[in-house]
Amino acid sequence: MMNMVRKIRVLLAKPGLDGHDRGVKVVARALRDAGMEVIYTGLHKSSEQVVEAALQEDVDVIGLSSLSGAHMALFPRVMELLKENEMIDDTLVVAGGIIPDVDIPKLNEIGIKGIFGPGTDTAAIIDFIKSNLKRSL
Amino acid sequence: MTSKIDKSDELPRDEKTNSLADIKRKRLEWEERYDKSVKKHPEHQGKFLTTSSKLINPLYDPTDLPPTWNYSTDLGYPSSFPxxxxxxxxxxxxxxxxxxxxxxxxxxxxxxxxxxxxxxxxxxxxxxxxxxxxxxxxxxxxxxxxxxxxxxxxxxxxxxxxxxxxxxxxxxxxxxxxxxxxxxxxxxxxxxxxxxxxxxxxxxxxxxxxxxxxxxxxxxxxxxxxxxxxxxxxxxxxxxxxxxxxxxxxxxxxxxxxxxxxxxxxxxxxxxxxxxxxxxxxxxxxxxxxxxxxxxxxxxxxxxxxxxxxxxxxxxxxxxxxxxxxxxxxxxxxxxxxxxxxxxxxxxxxxxxxxxxxxxxxxxxxxxxxxxxxxxxxxxxxxxxxxxxxxxxxxxxxxxxxxxxxxxxxxxxxxxxxxxxxxxxxxxxxxxxxxxxxxxxxxxxxxxxxxxxxxxxxxxxxxxxxxxxxxENQRIIVGVNEYSTGDEIKVPLLQVDEEVAKRQIERLHQTKKERDNDAVRIALENIRKAAEGTDNLMPPILEAVKAYASVGEICDILREVFGEWKGDTLI
Missing domain, CATH: 3.20.20.240 (Methylmalonyl-CoA mutase)
Incomplete structure (x- = not known):
């Protein structure tokens, strides 16, 4: 019998004013090629808009991309809003971009555990998502 | 200057020697040797690509330039066409x-x-x-x-x-x-x-x-x-x-x-x-x-x-x-x-x-x-x-x-x-x-x-x-997919102090308090008028910045007149 498990739904988001979208677009295609349903917010979204989109699209995963150095202001805000909307327990949040090592423990602490910097193999991101989903398919 | 290199053994004094036909003949001979060699010792890559994934030939010679190629019209001299x-x-x-x-x-x-x-x-x-x-x-x-x-x-x-x-x-x-x-x-x-x-x-x-x-x-x-x-x-x-x-x-x-x-x-x-x-x-x-x-x-x-x-x-x-x-x-x-x-x-x-x-x-x-x-x-x-x-x-x-x-x-x-x-x-x-x-x-x-x-x-x-x-390892990036070392060398990084934002916002507020806000209002209105019409925008913008209008205030006026570009979500 065919496996009827639904596709993993992923929202890829660019919070803040950062316009670097090469990485997020490459990841979008890689996840899509790996069989996931990918929704991309486009650029220049506020944390509120990101969480609103995640709610509307009922996603399993949110991928946050930031290369402008604003991640320590924006990512915690997204996590706060997820908590307020009671989405935090079934949404896996991962992040990518330029995130200095010193910030990683702080992001881990607020629940962002998959952090992927420059040079990451897209297979590593796919594996991480598949084995860390917070709700069943 | 005459060359001191004696090539008399290699080059018979025949004007055809440097002709395209001669080059093509010699090229074919080389290609034969090349193919034979590759069969015996395969090249270390299947394809040789540039950074832009463009295929590169093993060798280039005069036959790679089109017959219409011409030094004077295609290269010329520095500071002259083209x-x-x-x-x-x-x-x-x-x-x-x-x-x-x-x-x-x-x-x-x-x-x-x-x-x-x-x-x-x-x-x-x-x-x-x-x-x-x-x-x-x-x-x-x-x-x-x-x-x-x-x-x-x-x-x-x-x-x-x-x-x-x-x-x-x-x-x-x-x-x-x-x-x-x-x-x-x-x-x-x-x-x-x-x-x-x-x-x-x-x-x-x-x-x-x-x-x-x-x-x-x-x-x-x-x-x-x-x-x-x-x-x-x-x-x-x-x-x-x-x-x-x-x-x-x-x-x-x-x-x-x-x-x-x-x-x-x-x-x-x-x-x-x-x-x-x-x-x-x-x-x-x-x-x-x-x-x-x-x-x-x-x-x-x-x-x-x-x-x-x-x-x-x-x-x-x-x-x-x-x-x-x-x-x-x-x-x-x-x-x-x-x-x-x-x-x-x-x-x-x-x-x-x-x-x-x-x-x-x-x-x-x-x-x-x-x-x-x-x-x-x-x-x-x-x-x-x-x-x-x-x-x-x-x-x-x-x-x-x-x-x-x-x-x-x-x-x-x-x-x-x-x-x-x-x-x-x-x-x-x-x-x-x-x-x-x-x-x-x-x-x-x-x-x-x-x-x-x-x-x-x-x-x-x-x-x-x-x-x-x-x-897929078709492209080697040293230190990434080849020659990587487990332990990364740390370099000292520049950290931008969070105090900068506080100081910047304070200065913006201070400037807005000290400037002549009537002059700013008039200048911004002049920008709006120019934007709605066809007058050059530079003079009113110059007037506004001199009155200490902010980049944000000026852009907001222009947003009201021109609208915003929404971008795309193509992936």
Whole structure:
């Protein structure tokens, strides 16, 4: 019998004013090629808009991309809003971009555990998502 | 001078010896030996590709140049049509390129200090990076500015910040490049106002604003307004500068960001040049004479890892530009010149083993110099991790100085001309660019192609292809998918103090309290009137910045009149 498990739904988001979208677009295609349903917010979204989109699209995963150095202001805000909307327990949040090592423990602490910097193999991101989903398919 | 090399044994004195037929015969003989050898010892790669995934032949010879290829018409001499060999008659023997390191972070005080450090170390021109809120025309205390203040560049809200940024730097002695696009007119107005306060007239200042909005829709994405009103703002700047700021480069037509977004070398070249030709068309349609503005257009290219591909790109760029500008029949030879700034490829830098980025940057900088660049920024080794530290910036600047003074490559002009490989690549580059021009014309031109997402998808395809090649090990990136070491070497990183945002917002509030708010209101209304009509926007913008109106306030007025560009969500 065919496996009827639904596709993993992923929202890829660019919070803040950062316009670097090469990485997020490459990841979008890689996840899509790996069989996931990918929704991309486009650029220049506020944390509120990101969480609103995640709610509307009922996603399993949110991928946050930031290369402008604003991640320590924006990512915690997204996590706060997820908590307020009671989405935090079934949404896996991962992040990518330029995130200095010193910030990683702080992001881990607020629940962002998959952090992927420059040079990451897209297979590593796919594996991480598949084995860390917070709700069943 | 007669040669002392005796070739009498090898070359019978027969005039047919150097004929194409003879070369083709010898080539076939070599190919036979080559095939035999490959059968016995396979080559170490299945395919030999450039950084842009272009297939490279094992060897190039005169048969790789088309029969129509002609030294005089395809290369010519430096400073003569079609400028393949360079725009100046003496090139680096006359004057070296301008060493221009891009800098900006924190508040105006920090960047002012970095500028003075770089000038003291031999840098010859300033280059300002602005923080994202300035780039998007938002005040530092706007909700969207959260976390971005002073991060990717210097925070500029009002003329007050600009006065601090250039404090103690005589604006009649340096030239300044400002990487600013949608709000370019406002930052240029602030620069004119600061100069005025120093007692320097606007016709004495020199520099560049990037002001290339088309590549923002295509690649860098720091747009504010839709394409058509944006083009109108640019035309107002060109017209204003042609009479009031004649030494200012009004647009730096940029391929840099197109390449960083993942394009190939050909796409970088084609999309940049087609943007450039679009500005020319608009300016001519606006009634300007080609010679009134074309000499003030400059270009900005990337330099990636593939030495010869990059060199061919710069040579082809000059030739293609000159050939297309010729249609406008300029009288001033400078109208033909494609002058360009180069920055080494940020996207080529690895977070892994950051020290080896110095080597990558050296190769890229060498390509830019061999390609005849007019100015150069070399990236710092730590830029895949953070903004560059002072130590890293110094090494980057020293890299340029070594190429300039020790490598010997500046001793002669366009040293690679006549290389069968380089000339063949240059020709192919030109042909492939022309193919893109045709495709874009078929789509209805540059702006319709942007609206259809053509450029954006072409670039995303190339970026994904490149990533796949790395992941499938068809492409080796040292330290990433080969020769990696488990333990990474740490480098000291520049951290922007969070206090900067607090100080910046306080200064903005203070400035707003101290300024004449009636004068600001009137000035902003004048901008609105000009925007709604057809008057040049530059004079009212100049009036507003002098009254200490902020970049955010001025952009808000323009947003109300022009609307905003929403971008795309294509993947």
């Amino acid at each position: 400028f393949t060999r360079g725009v100046q008659p003496t090139m680096y023997r006359g004057r070296l390129w301008t060493m221009r390191q891009f800098a900006g972070f924190g508040g105006a005080e920090e960047t002012n200090k970095r500028f003075k450090f770089l000038l003291a170390n031999g840098m010859t021109g300033l280059s300002v990076a602005f923080h994202l809120p300035t780039i998007y025309g938002r005040e530092s205390d706007h909700p969207m500015s959260l976390g971005e203040v002073g991060k990717l560049g210097v925070a500029i809200d009002t003329l007050k910040d600009m006065e601090i940024l250039f404090d103690g730097i005589p604006l009649d002695k340096v030239t300044t490049s400002m990487t600013i696009n949608a709000p370019a007119s406002i930052l240029l107005a602030m620069y004119i106002a600061v100069a005025e306060k120093q007692g320097v007239r606007s016709d004495q200042i020199g520099g560049t604003i990037q002001n290339d909005i088309l590549k923002e829709y295509i690649a860098q994405k720091s747009y504010i307004f839709p394409p058509k009103p944006s083009m109108r703002i640019i035309m107002d700047i060109i017209k204003y500068c042609s009479t009031h700021v004649p030494r200012w480069n009004t647009i730096s037509i940029s391929g840099y960001h197109i390449r960083e977004a993942g394009s190939t070398a050909v796409q970088e070249l084609a999309f940049t040049l087609v943007d450039g030709l679009e500005y020319v068309k608009w300016a001519v349609d606006a009634g300007l004479d080609i010679d009134d503005f074309a000499p003030r257009l400059s270009f900005f290219f990337n330099s990636h890892n593939d030495l010869f591909e990059e060199i061919a790109k710069y040579r082809a760029a000059r030739r293609i530009w000159a050939r297309h500008i010729k249609k406008y029949q300029p009288k001033n030879p400078r109208s033909f010149w494609l002058r360009f700034h180069t920055q080494t490829a940020g996207c080529s830098l690895t977070a892994q083993q950051p020290q080896i980025n110095v080597v990558r940057t050296t190769i890229q900088a060498l390509a830019a110099v061999l390609g005849g660049t007019q100015s150069l920024h070399t990236n710092s080794l730590d830029e895949a991790l953070a903004l560059p530290s002072e130590e890293a910036v110094e090494i980057a600047l020293r890299t340029q100085q070594i190429i300039a003074h020790e490598s010997g490559v500046t001793n002669t002009i366009d040293p690679l001309a006549g290389s069968y490989f380089v000339e063949a690549l240059t020709n192919e580059m030109e042909e492939e660019v022309e193919e893109y021009f045709t495709k874009i014309t078929q789509l209805g031109g540059v702006i319709p192609a942007i609206e259809k997402g053509f450029f954006q998808l072409e670039i995303a395809n190339a970026a994904y292809q490149y990533q796949k090649e790395i992941e």
